[in-house]
Amino acid sequence: MTSSSSEPSVPSGLSGPSGATGRTTGTDGREKSEGEGTTAGPGGPPHPGGYAAARLRLLQEETRSGPPRRTALARLTDDWLTSLFTAAGVRTGAALVAVGGYGRGELSPRSDLDLLLLHDGRDPAAVAALADRLWYPVWDLGLALDHSVRTPAEARRTANADLKAHLGLLDARHLAGDRGLTTALRTTVLADWRNQAPARLPELRELCAARAERHGELRYLLEPDLKEAHGGLRDTTALRAVAASWLADAPREGLADARRRLLDVRDALHLTTGRATDRLDLQEQDQVAAELGLLDADTLLRQVYEAAGVVAYASEVTWREVGRVLRARAVRPRLRALLGGGRPAAERSPLAEGVVEQEGEVVLARTARPERDPVLPLRAAAAAAQAGLPLSPHAARRLATTTRPLPTPWPAEAREQLVTLLGSGRPLVRVWEALEAEGLVTRLLPDWERVRCRPQRNAVHLWTVDRHLIETAVRASALTRRVGRPDLLLVAALLHDIGKGWPGDHATAGATIAADVAARIGFDPADAAVLTTLVRHHLLLAETATRRDLDDPATVRAVADAVGTPGTLELLHALTEADALATGPAAWSSWRGSLVADLVRRAAAHLAGHTPEAPGPAAAEPTAEQERLAVEALRTGGPVLALRARTEPLSEGTGGDPAGAGPLGVELLIAVPDQPGVLPAAAGVLAVHRLTVRTAELRTVDLPGAVGDRAVLLLDWRVAAEYGSLPQAARLRADLVRALDGSLDIAARLAERDAAQPRRKGLLAPPPRVTLAPAASRHATVIEVRAQDAPGLLFRIGRALEDAKVHVRSAHAGTLGANAVDAFYVTGPSGTPLPDEEAAAAVRTVEEALRARP
Numbered sequence: 001m002t003s004s005s006s007e008p009s010v011p012s013g014l015s016g017p018s019g020a021t022g023r024t025t026g027t028d029g030r031e032k033s034e035g036e037g038t039t040a041g042p043g044g045p046p047h048p049g050g051y052a053a054a055r056l057r058l059l060q061e062e063t064r065s066g067p068p069r070r071t072a073l074a075r076l077t078d079d080w081l082t083s084l085f086t087a088a089g090v091r092t093g094a095a096l097v098a099v100g101g102y103g104r105g106e107l108s109p110r111s112d113l114d115l116l117l118l119h120d121g122r123d124p125a126a127v128a129a130l131a132d133r134l135w136y137p138v139w140d141l142g143l144a145l146d147h148s149v150r151t152p153a154e155a156r157r158t159a160n161a162d163l164k165a166h167l168g169l170l171d172a173r174h175l176a177g178d179r180g181l182t183t184a185l186r187t188t189v190l191a192d193w194r195n196q197a198p199a200r201l202p203e204l205r206e207l208c209a210a211r212a213e214r215h216g217e218l219r220y221l222l223e224p225d226l227k228e229a230h231g232g233l234r235d236t237t238a239l240r241a242v243a244a245s246w247l248a249d250a251p252r253e254g255l256a257d258a259r260r261r262l263l264d265v266r267d268a269l270h271l272t273t274g275r276a277t278d279r280l281d282l283q284e285q286d287q288v289a290a291e292l293g294l295l296d297a298d299t300l301l302r303q304v305y306e307a308a309g310v311v312a313y314a315s316e317v318t319w320r321e322v323g324r325v326l327r328a329r330a331v332r333p334r335l336r337a338l339l340g341g342g343r344p345a346a347e348r349s350p351l352a353e354g355v356v357e358q359e360g361e362v363v364l365a366r367t368a369r370p371e372r373d374p375v376l377p378l379r380a381a382a383a384a385a386q387a388g389l390p391l392s393p394h395a396a397r398r399l400a401t402t403t404r405p406l407p408t409p410w411p412a413e414a415r416e417q418l419v420t421l422l423g424s425g426r427p428l429v430r431v432w433e434a435l436e437a438e439g440l441v442t443r444l445l446p447d448w449e450r451v452r453c454r455p456q457r458n459a460v461h462l463w464t465v466d467r468h469l470i471e472t473a474v475r476a477s478a479l480t481r482r483v484g485r486p487d488l489l490l491v492a493a494l495l496h497d498i499g500k501g502w503p504g505d506h507a508t509a510g511a512t513i514a515a516d517v518a519a520r521i522g523f524d525p526a527d528a529a530v531l532t533t534l535v536r537h538h539l540l541l542a543e544t545a546t547r548r549d550l551d552d553p554a555t556v557r558a559v560a561d562a563v564g565t566p567g568t569l570e571l572l573h574a575l576t577e578a579d580a581l582a583t584g585p586a587a588w589s590s591w592r593g594s595l596v597a598d599l600v601r602r603a604a605a606h607l608a609g610h611t612p613e614a615p616g617p618a619a620a621e622p623t624a625e626q627e628r629l630a631v632e633a634l635r636t637g638g639p640v641l642a643l644r645a646r647t648e649p650l651s652e653g654t655g656g657d658p659a660g661a662g663p664l665g666v667e668l669l670i671a672v673p674d675q676p677g678v679l680p681a682a683a684g685v686l687a688v689h690r691l692t693v694r695t696a697e698l699r700t701v702d703l704p705g706a707v708g709d710r711a712v713l714l715l716d717w718r719v720a721a722e723y724g725s726l727p728q729a730a731r732l733r734a735d736l737v738r739a740l741d742g743s744l745d746i747a748a749r750l751a752e753r754d755a756a757q758p759r760r761k762g763l764l765a766p767p768p769r770v771t772l773a774p775a776a777s778r779h780a781t782v783i784e785v786r787a788q789d790a791p792g793l794l795f796r797i798g799r800a801l802e803d804a805k806v807h808v809r810s811a812h813a814g815t816l817g818a819n820a821v822d823a824f825y826v827t828g829p830s831g832t833p834l835p836d837e838e839a840a841a842a843v844r845t846v847e848e849a850l851r852a853r854p
Contacts, residue, residue: 051080052141059109059271066264074105077113078175081134085176088133090126094119095177096134097185100146103171108267110276112144114168118181121151144276152185159189163203166193167237170244190244197245198329201322208238208315218308220463222301222455226266227278231308233262235315248321250314251393258307265304268292280304298455305453305464313437316430317393324359350723351383361392365723370402377403377440378417384431385424386818391434400438409522415487416694418444418521419817422473422490423480425764432470447513450501462584465500471582472496472575479574480819481769481786487816488527489571491518492534493578499535511536530568534575537562541576545595550602559599560606569607573600622701622714629671630701630712639672639682639736641729666726668719670736674700674711679808680798681739682715684746687792688735688753689727694718696794696813696822722791747799750792765818770847772839773823780809780825781834783843787850789820800849801826804842806834 054076058064064072078098085096100114101107117134119127131149138145150158159166169189174182193200212230219231227233236259239250266278268291273284280288285297294300348356354368354376362384370376377399384391406414421428435441442449451465463471476493480486495517499510514535518528540562548555563569576596580588622630625642633640644667668686672678679698686693697716719726738744768787785797794813801808806826813822826842828834834842 051076065267067260069267070107070263071105073107073109074102077102077107081113081115082176084134084137085130088130090130090177092178093122093181094127094130095179095181096175097182098173098175099171100168101171103168103173105173106263108263109270110144110274111270112146112276113138114146115148115175116155116169116172117147117149118155118177118185119149119151120178120181152181152188155185156188156192160192160196163200163207166200167204167241170241193241194245197247198326201242201245201247201326204238204241205319205322208235208319217312219305219312219453220467222457223279223281224304224308225279226262226269226304229308231312231315233259233266233278235311236262239311239314239318242318242322247325248318250318254310255314258310261303261307262311264292265300298457301455302453305455309433309436309453313433316390316433320361320390351387352379353721353723355380355383355723357387357389358392360389361395362387362389363392363395364398370399371404374404374406375411375414375417377435378414378421378444381431381435382417382420382424382818384434385421385427388427391431393434393437396434396438396440400440400443405443408520410520412522415522416815416817419487419490419819421817422494423477423486423817423819425477426474428474428477429470445517447498447501447517451498454501456500460584460586463582465497468582469494469497472578475578475581476574478766479578481766483570483574484567484821485527485530485571485816486786486819486821488530488534489574489578490817491521491523492531492538492571492575495531496535496538496575496579507536507539530571533563533568534572537572538575538579541572541596541599542580542592545599546592550595550599556599556602556606560603563603563607566604566607569600569603573597626669626671626701626714626716627703629669630703630714633671633673633712634703637673639670639733639740641733641736642669643667643726643729644669666719668715668717668732670715670717672713672715672736672740674713675740677740677798677802678713678715679811680795680802681746682717682736683794683798684750684792685732685735685739685744686717686719687795688746688749689732690722690724690791691719691726692722692789692791692815693794693813694720694815696811698808698811700809746795750795768847768850770843770850772843777825777833779833780827781806781839781842783824783826783839783846785820785822785824785846785850787820787822789815789818793820793850794822796849797822797824797846800846801842803849804838804845805829806838806842807831 055073058069058072058076061069081096095118097103097116097118098114099116101111102114115134117127117131127149131147135145135147148155148158155169159169166189169185170193172182172186172189208230211228211234215225215228215230215232217231218224218226218229221229225232236255239255243249265280265288268288269277269280269284272287272291280301282297285300289295289297289300292300294303348358348363348365350356350365351362354365354373356363356365362380364370364376364380368376373379380395380399381391421431424431432441435444436452442452448466451469454465456463456465456468461468472493473490476489480489483489492514495510495514497506497510498513498517499506499508502509502513511532515528515532518531519525523531540559544555544559550556560569563572573596577588577593580592629640629642670682672682683693683696695718697714699714701712701714703712735744739746765788768785770786771784773782773784783801787793798808801824806828808824808826810825811822812824813820815821826834828838833839
């Protein structure tokens with residue numbers, strides 16, 4: 001190997017040919033064909049023909065391949081080089097050492113020989129003669145050679161100055177001569193490596209990152225470099241170096257097997273091409289697959305991708321651990337001084353029920369019981385992605401080994417957590433990879449197995465099928481403000497190409513799978529039908545817009561008939577854009593986007609002409625319990641609360657006790673005599689008590705004949721504790737009374753809590769979108785809000801509406817995953833819809849309030 005590569009290497013210590021391949025120059029200066037057996041330099045060391053013939057026989061053996069062949073080739077080469085050294089007659093003061101890949105005993109058919117001639121410096125002329133007797137026979141056989149000649153002190157200085165040289169010496173292995181020289185050098189080099197690890201490991205990490213930037217991700221490339229690309233053999237060498245530092249160690253599960261598979265593929269590539277190459281070109285893949293006894297090139301690539309995924313995940317986990325250890329070493333002396341020598345306990349910040357953050361990772365809480373909580377894997381993954389943090393490999397392993405399977409259909413919380421995970425944007429990728437590394441994805445979605453690591457032999461596609469689906473979800477997360485059902489958009493993004501693992505048209509096959517998955521994860525039949533339509537027609541808009549005449553009414557009518565409803569068309573438009581953006585830069589452009597948008601506009605107009613106006617939400621009669629609460633609220637003149645456990649079983653052990661309800665929580669009914677500020681006060685109290693609002697309904701109820709004949713506001717909430725137990729109803733009521741009379745400053749309490757929270761980078765959510773819904777109601781102005789769900793969101797919206805001097809007649813708030821989709825029916829003082837200017841001003845007030853939040 002050459003000194004310009006990032007493989008562990010030792011710079012040459014003598015002049016002469018290095019790394020020669022093909023036709024080489026012999027001692028007499030004439031060209032010799034590769035493998036021609038000749039004597040090799042002064043003094044006539046053993047004839048190399050025997051080694052060449054034995055090497056050829058070994059490589060042609062069909063019964064021996066993989067690790068046994070690499071080991072046998074290394075031993076054969078060891079014996080030959082040892083005989084060359086012995087024939088030179090050197091007794092003491094010199095040693096021949098294998099380093100780098102040869103030092104590890106990993107000789108592929110065309111691997112170069114990494115050799116160090118170590119000497120004590122007493123007789124330079126004799127060492128130079130010995131080098132000639134060693135190097136020329138190697139060159140005469142046409143073998144690539146990376147060689148150096150040094151004293152132990154020179155080797156140590158070179159290692160300390162050159163990271164790549166140091167890495168090569170970590171795998172030093174004695175071949176011949178003075179074993180004491182080799183042993184002393186190995187001991188010194190390893191000690192230096194461990195002592196210098198705090199400085200050397202960040203340098204190594206930068207080297208790996210730069211190489212990944214140049215060569216890409218092995219697990220996604222159609223023509224990957226098995227050594228240089230991220231997840232390849234170079235990374236496995238780096239992981240060995242990290243382990244040798246004693247600072248951290250890579251996850252061992254599957255890593256050795258992944259390395260073996262990559263080496264086996266490289267062996268087959270060398271044998272089929274006859275060249276020392278690590279690039280798996282398209283034209284070679286069928287032959288390499290046949291050499292390995294695999295079905296076809298796709299099977300070969302899938303095995304390569306799976307191995308690369310194991311290596312890449314192990315690298316990420318290992319480098320994260322290195323960073324944690326180095327940060328702890330830097331901080332610990334100062335903390336010890338402050339604490340008088342004591343060791344501080346690692347802080348644990350709650351993120352969700354059973355999930356906490358510790359030292360920059362998401363781990364399970366001490367009270368977590370995975371064996372009793374089948375939703376916990378999805379809850380932990382969603383919490384990690386939303387916080388922009390990695391999921392601890394230990395937590396993922398525990399979840400994989402102890403969590404019971406989800407029932408069919410999934411409980412509502414599991415579906416919501418999946419949507420929250422899918423909507424987290426770029427952090428989704430890292431968390432999904434952690435789930436895949438432990439087999440959790442295929443356990444949750446068995447159909448994923450057919451698309452996992454499946455290559456796409458299309459120059460337009462940048463990713464494998466599975467990664468493309470995740471990338472589409474990432475892209476779709478940025479478009480959730482454009483649609484009324486972000487949950488359906490995100491799940492459709494995850495499933496739109498799921499049929500590529502089956503024969504036939506992938507959209508047709510995928511629609512069948514999507515219908516089954518939708519029912520399994522708990523969508524109702526109407527939503528499952530929408531998902532099926534989206535998957536079946538995910539190519540419809542792009543293909544029609546670019547291949548059909550949009551002025552032809554039949555074209556527009558066919559699209560409208562296929563999608564069926566304006567809501568589905570809206571979702572399909574967003575899915576089309578997300579799919580194209582996730583495919584690659586060649587799949588989407590402003591021109592293509594304008595064509596699709598024009599088609600969508602025409603289809604929407606067609607559907608509007610055939611779709612009756614959707615009625616507003618029906619004002620249902622109050623139930624007996626709601627009426628009782630309303631009467632009690634009027635009688636007492638203050639708020640009345642009632643907690644009611646949901647009938648849907650959430651998880652084992654939750655029972656019907658509201659205080660112990662699971663993450664989907666309980667129903668909270670509040671009745672308050674109509675007065676200004678009820679919505680922000682109630683929402684603010686819930687936020688102060690760390691209650692997550694899943695849905696909220698607010699409406700005005702008139703009670704003729706009641707005391708004072710006054711109206712009552714009924715608020716129907718579905719709430720859940722972020723973690724821990726729900727507060728008592730009496731405490732909620734007391735704080736609500738204080739919020740209504742102004743003695744409890746909700747805004748200040750929330751600001752204090754936000755300031756006390758640790759700052760996390762989190763995810764970059766799309767900005768909130770506040771719009772007017774035209775013609776949605778004849779009796780009120782409808783303001784729609786689509787935003788990232790967050791503690792206190794409804795409080796901020798309610799306070800902004802109060803600032804806009806509008807009256808909220810009714811409200812309908814819902815959370816789909818991490819996306820809030822809310823509608824507020826507001827009127828002016830006279831009880832009529834707002835004039836256009838006032839409505840626009842109210843929209844601006846709400847949007848500014850949401851955008852102003854840090």
